[in-house]
Amino acid sequence: MTTKIAFIGFGGVGQALAKLLDERSQSLRNKYGLETEVVAVSDVMKGSIYHPDGLNTQKLLDTVRETGNVENYPDQPGIIKGWNSLETIQNSNADMIVEVTFTDVKTGQPAIDHHKAAFENKKSVVTTNKGPVALAYNELNELAEQNGVFWGFEGTVMSGTPALRMPVTTLAGNEIHEIKGILNGTTNYILTEMEKGQSYDGALKKAQELGYAEADPTSDVEGYDARYKAAILSNYLMGTPVSAEDIPCEGISNITQEMIQQALKENKKWRLLARVTKENGNVTASIKPEKIDADDPLAGVTGSTNAILYECDLAGPILLTGAGAGLIETGYSLLIDIIHYQKQNALAKI
Template identity: 60%
Template sequence: MAVKLAFIGFGGVGQALLRILLDKEAQLRDEEGMETKVVAVSDVMKGAVYHPDGLDGQQLLDLVSSGKKLDEYEGQGVTYGLDSMDSIRNTNADTIVEVTFTDVKTGQPAADHCRAAFELGKNVVTTNKGPVAVAYRELQDLADKNGAFWGFEGTVMSGTPALRLPLDTLRGNTISRISGILNGTTNYMLTEMEKGLSYEEALQQAQNNGYAEADPTSDVEGYDARYKAVILSNVVLGVPLEAGDVSCKGITEIKKEELDRARAAGKRLRLVATIERTDNGVKASVEPVELEDTNPLAAVPGAVNAILYECDLSGPIFLSGAGAGLAETGFSLLIDLIHAERMKQKVNQ
C-alpha cells in the first residue's frame, strides 16, 4: 500500500523531495518496497489541492515552477483551497511532510501541525528545527502514544545523517561529548577570512553565494547552531535543554588578525557547538574555538558541516557533509520516509 503524503508547505525543500520521489520511484519500490502517493498539498502562498486517489506530481512541480497557483491544477474530483489543518485532519494522508516557514523560537506553526497529525496517528517528517528544539518531549510522547512516526533528520545537518547515525548505528555506546561545526555560513566566512577577506567581505561573498540570508543574524550570532545543540542534547543524549541553557557567542567580533594568530600557532578558529555530559548534567555552548590541527573539525572546509561523537566503545566517530542545499535537505526527508516504512514493515512481519 502506497504511503499517502500531504505536503504542508511547498517551497524549495518540499519540491526537492517530490522530485526525488519521482526520479527514484522505481529504485525505492525495488529496494525498499516503498511506493508513495501525493494526495494533498497546502501552501500559504501557492494554494492547496487534494485528491484522495493521488495527484500528478509532475503537474504540481510544473505549476509552481511556472509561477502558477495550485488551484490551476487540472483533474477530476479535485478539492481546492484546504488550509494546513484541513489538509492534515480532513484528508486521507497518512504521512505529513511538514516544511512550512516556521519561527524557530516558538516552533510555530510546525509544532501545531505536528500535534494535529499525531493526535490522529499520522506520521510526520519535517526539516523544521523549532518543534524539536521547543517541544521535543511533548511531541515525541504524543507520537508514541498514538503509534505515529516522527522524523526530523534534516534539522541538524540537512541530508548528512547526524541524528540517524547515533540513534541507530552507534547504539550501545555512551556518548560523552558531541562537538560540531553546525553552521555552514559561518564556517565559510571564517575560511574566507583566513584567505585574506575582512568580515564584511566574507559576509558579502557568503550572501552572493547563497549561503547567508539578507539578514544573517541567526547564522553569525550563533543562534542557528544553538538550536541544533539543543536538538542534539534532547534527542541524542536524552537530556532536555532549552535554547537559553546554551551559552552562545557568534563570530561578529572576530578579526582577521585572530585567525592569523591561530594559524601561526598551528590552530584554526572555528565556530563550534559543544554538548558535554558532566557530573551536573549536560553543559552546552556555541562559541569560537581554537582547534588544534589534529582535531578533525579543524580541516572542515567552506560551507561543509561536521560533527564528532566521543563514544566509550567505538571511540571518536567523525561525520561530515553538506549542511544545507535543497536536494540535500529533500534527501533528509527521504531518509525519514524510508525509516518509517522499514519500521512499518517490521511491525507487519
C-alpha cells in the same frame, strides 16, 4: 501498501522531495517496498489542493514552476482547493505529513501546531523544521508515541548528512559523552575565507552572494542556528531536555582578521563549535568560537561543510562530515525518514 503524502509547505525543499519520490519511484519500490502517492499540498504562498486518489506529481511540479500556484493544477472530479494547512492535515486521507513550512525558530510555529494536529489525527510526520524538535521535543514525542505514529526529523541538524540516525544505529552500545561540531556552514565559510585574507565584512558579503547567508545573517553569525541544533542533539542523542534559550551562545561577529592571523601563526584555527557534554549524568551545551589546534579533525573542515565529532567510550572519536544545507540534500533527509518509516511498518507486520 501505498503511503499517502500531504505536503504542508511546498517551497524548494518540498519540491525537491516530490521530485525524488517521482524520479526514484521504481527503485524505492524494488529496494524498500516503498510506494508513495502525493494526495495534498497546502502552502501559504502557492495555494492548496487535495485529491483522495492522488495527484500527478510531475503535473504538480510543472504547475508550480509555470504558474506559482498549485490551484492552477488541471481540474478533475474530486479535487478540493483552498483548504488551509490544518484543514489539510485533519481532513485529508494522508498517512504522512511532510512539514516543511517557513517557521519562526523562536516560537516553533506554525510547525508545532501542525505536528500536534497530525499526531492527534494519527498521522505520521517528517520535517526539517528545527523549532518543534528544539522547543517541544518531549511533548511532541510523547504525543506521537501515544498515537502510534512515526516522527522523523533527520534533516534538522545536518540536512542530508545523518547526524542523528547514524549514532543511534551504527554507534549503538556506545556511551556518547561529548558531541562537538561545526553545525553552521555559513559561519564556517566566513571563517575559512578570513583565513585566506578576507575581512569579516567581505567574507559575509561573499557568503550572501553565493546564497550561503541570508540578507539578515543574524541567526547564522550570532550562533542561534547552531544553538537550536545543539538542543536537538541533547534532546535526541543525550536523552536530556536542554532549552535552547538556556544554552550560552556567542557568534563570530567579533572575530577580526587580526585574531585569525594570530591563530594561524600559533598553528591554530578559529571555528564556531557547538558542544554538548554529558558528565555524571548532567548535560551541558554551549555555542562559541574556539581556537583549536590545526591538527584537530574539525580544523580541517573548510568552506560551507558541516562536521560533527562523537566522543564514544568504546569506539573512540567518530567524525562525520557532509553538506549541512542544499535543496536536494535537505529533500533527501526527508526521504531517509520516509524510508525508515517504511522499514518500521514492514517490521511491524512480521
